Amino acid sequence: MTGLSAGRLFPSHRDVRVATKELLMFRISQIPGLALIALVAIACIPEKQTGDADLVDLTRRADLVFRGTVLNVGYRNSEPPMVFPHTFVQFQVDEVLKGKDPGPTLTLRFAGGWDGGERMARLGSHTLFDVGDRDVLFVTRHLQWACPLVDCEGGRFRLIDGKVHDESGREIGRVGPRFVPGPQRDDLPSVMRNQVGPFQLDTVRSPAENEGSTGPILPAGWEQYEAPAFIERLHALIERNHTPAELEALPLVPSAAFHEPFSVPVPKAEPFASAAPDVVPAFPKEG
Numbered sequence: 001m002t003g004l005s006a007g008r009l010f011p012s013h014r015d016v017r018v019a020t021k022e023l024l025m026f027r028i029s030q031i032p033g034l035a036l037i038a039l040v041a042i043a044c045i046p047e048k049q050t051g052d053a054d055l056v057d058l059t060r061r062a063d064l065v066f067r068g069t070v071l072n073v074g075y076r077n078s079e080p081p082m083v084f085p086h087t088f089v090q091f092q093v094d095e096v097l098k099g100k101d102p103g104p105t106l107t108l109r110f111a112g113g114w115d116g117g118e119r120m121a122r123l124g125s126h127t128l129f130d131v132g133d134r135d136v137l138f139v140t141r142h143l144q145w146a147c148p149l150v151d152c153e154g155g156r157f158r159l160i161d162g163k164v165h166d167e168s169g170r171e172i173g174r175v176g177p178r179f180v181p182g183p184q185r186d187d188l189p190s191v192m193r194n195q196v197g198p199f200q201l202d203t204v205r206s207p208a209e210n211e212g213s214t215g216p217i218l219p220a221g222w223e224q225y226e227a228p229a230f231i232e233r234l235h236a237l238i239e240r241n242h243t244p245a246e247l248e249a250l251p252l253v254p255s256a257a258f259h260e261p262f263s264v265p266v267p268k269a270e271p272f273a274s275a276a277p278d279v280v281p282a283f284p285k286e287g
Helices: 034-042 055-061 227-241 244-248
Strands: 014-019 064-077 085-098 105-111 134-139 156-160 163-166 172-175 178-181 193-196 199-204
Touching (some): 085 227
Antiparallel strands (some): 172 178
16 A cells, blocks of 8 residues: 555544443444444454453464554445444554564554444454554454454553553553553543544543552562663563574464455344445555
8 A cells, every 4th residue: 555644534523532441332322323333343352352461471472563653544344244344554564573574564454443424333452543653563363353463452552752551551661671560641642532533532531440549559660661672672572482483484464455345254143234335435545
């Protein structure tokens, strides 16, 4: 794909406030059909997606680990009989830490997103991407699972102002070489506000999450990871925990083809019918 714009793709003409954990979908009562979308989608979630895996486990289970920058975000519905919105995120591949080099860009497909009309869906364990986001991603079973990241949101580390955070904004740090999560941050715009098609989503912490919370008690010597030190640590873990033969045998992670029709398995729940267009223009066609 060529000639992609690095700007926002859609205007922010609709605001939706979202409480984490207690509210996994966006204002279900205000968006017709969304409850059914969420019901259908949950059947696609892999069995283990806790987001609690440590770095060693993440690196072991990933087919590809790379540092990248979001170039573009687009939406397309899967084909009948299971019509469901999906999000296509195109990354500039800045550095490959593990796995075969996919090339200068890689497009990952996530179940959920905007269907081009009045509906959108988000699986509870899925993460949202915006143009310009910088991340370290642990990719597995792309195009086979609803979320192509190890433990889904657990397989994303955000690089914000040169520092490392998890998907929810928590600071990621260390004591010596030991990986130690730090305090939650609620003042990071790229974490707390996302664009999904025409919807601007503001994440708010629920009262249950904030009540009496003073953050973790950090051990002496704790410091937040700077991005270069974090990347260096991952390189060391990958080298230590994989043989050259294992690395060579890793499959090439395919890039999702945004302009090509695709289908997904039909779960037991009855799929919804959508009158929205099958393709929401976002990616320019290759010329």
